[in-house]
Amino acid sequence: MHPQTNRQFVLAARPNGMPTADTFKLIETPIPELKDGEVLVRAVYLSVDPYMRGRISGMRSYAAPVEVGQVMVGGGVAKVVESKNPDFKPGDFVDIYMGWQEYSISNGKNIRKLDPSIPVSTAEGVLGMTGLTAYFGLLDVCDPKPGETVVVSGAAGAVGSVVGQIAKIKGCHTVGIAGGDDKVAWILEECGYDAAFNYKTTNDYSGRLKELCPQGIDVYFDNVGGPITDAIFGLLNVGARISICGQISQYNNTRLEMGPRLLGALIVARAKVQGFLVSDYASRFGPALMELAGWVRAGKIKYREDIVEGFENLPSAFIGLFSGANTGKRLVHVS
Ligand SMILES: NC(=O)c1ccc[n+]([C@@H]2O[C@H](COP(=O)([O-])OP(=O)(O)OC[C@H]3O[C@@H](n4cnc5c(N)ncnc54)[C@H](OP(=O)(O)O)[C@@H]3O)[C@@H](O)[C@H]2O)c1
Incomplete structure (x- = not known):
């Protein structure tokens, strides 16, 4: 039977600083009948990601912001419930940029059918956007060599946990920075990081890095920015590469943070710093996903999913990042 009502989270107000429950509003809307060529899908897993903070801000970015009143954007895994498109049948799982809503109608373009023999949730993580970010941000931007020291901030997150494991596959010495003893234990024991520290129990980030990187730093994969990133500059080896993936420590700032001026250290190290966007690598996603899937199957990449139950918990799951x-x-997890 055709479902009648959709639940959607729309942007209620642009946040000033940290988003709150009032940033989003839950509304109900009718679900139209399908036209020829269309597919109706129901969300199974919806992804919450740090980049979404940029979409609800009015500041200049690489993508248009969500307007107040519009459905919040985002990727998800969904199940086809009705289809008037010969390429999809009810029961198929798809990867779709459907936003924060229970149902979505697609014309069949820009949705990817998933192999149900692989856990479908991985399409939003290790075998999806965050795994690909780790892959290209490390391999393409930094080209790590065996024996080099790779430091990763946000190392127990979706991207960071995979970066360390790819660096290990490439024969590097890997050092992770994460915000919790349990996180540090997980990346050391499960993800195979060679060393790690909890930045929430020390102020001496440089001292800890000096201890854990006795040969200096050749590659820094930055997920967080701020004082953690400031600490790496004095330890860069000649020819170091820095991949600017994210700056989550800055996303809720209401004023630009003034940091120490460290660019001189890049001259000393003749280092390269590059920002990148995973979407710029879209033409190479296919082979990259094959390689990532091979590493996961071989047990060389372990992953963890942090599943929050219930559609209504989307805002709090997002804010918790x-x-x-x-x-x-x-x-x-929606349904
Ligand atoms: N360039 C691209 O194409 C691209 C694509 C995807 C993601 N990204 C960026 O990559 C980064 C990681 O994304 P993800 O999806 O993997 O998220 P994630 O790491 O799974 O989750 C966010 C993590 O950030 C850390 N964090 C939050 N506030 C922080 C702060 N003030 N200082 C330091 N760490 C903080 C938290 O870990 P702790 O407990 O360790 O603090 C949190 O678990 C984000 O900056 C994101 O914007 C970029």
Whole structure:
């Protein structure tokens, strides 16, 4: 039977600083009948990601913001419930950029059918956007060599946990920085990081890095920015590469943070710093996903999913990313 009502989270107001429950509003809307070529899907897992903070801000970014009143954007795994498109049948699982809503109608373009023999949730994580971010941000931007020291901030998150494991596959010495003893234990024991520290129990980030990187730093994969990133500059080896993936420590700032001026250290190290966007690598996703899937199958990449139950918990699941409530890839299980 055709479902009648959709539940959607729309942007209620642009946040000033940390988003709150009032940033989003839950509304109900009718679900139209399908036209020829269309597919109706129901969300199974919806992804919450730090980049969404940029979408609800009015500041200049690489993508258009969500307007107040519009459905919040985001990726998800969904199940086809009705189809008037010969390429999809009820029961198929798809990867779809459907936003924060229970149902979505697609014209069949820009949705990817998933192999149900692989856990479908991985399409939003290790075998999806965050795994691909780790892959290209490390391999393409930094080209790590065996024996080099790779430091990763946000190391117990969706991207960071995979970066360390790819670096290990490439024969590097891996050092992770994460916000909790349990997170540090997980990346050391499960993800195979060679060394790690909890930045929430020390102020001496440089001292800890000096201890854990006796040969200096060749590659820094930055997920967080701020004082953690400041600490790496004095330890860079000649020819170091820095991949700027994310700056989550800055996303809720209401004023630009003034940091120490460290660019001179890049001259000393003749180092390269590069920002990147995973979407720029879209034409190479296919082979990258094959390689990532091979590593997962071989047990060379372990992953953790941090599943929050219930559609209505999307806002709190998202807000929790900014206090480190998640370990690994955070998803909301909808149905
Ligand atoms: N460039 C791209 O194409 C691209 C694509 C995807 C993601 N990203 C970026 O990559 C980064 C990681 O994304 P993800 O999806 O893997 O998220 P995630 O790491 O799974 O979750 C966010 C983590 O950030 C850490 N964090 C939050 N506030 C922090 C702060 N003030 N200082 C330091 N750490 C803080 C928390 O871990 P702790 O407990 O360790 O603090 C939290 O668990 C984000 O910055 C994101 O914007 C970029």
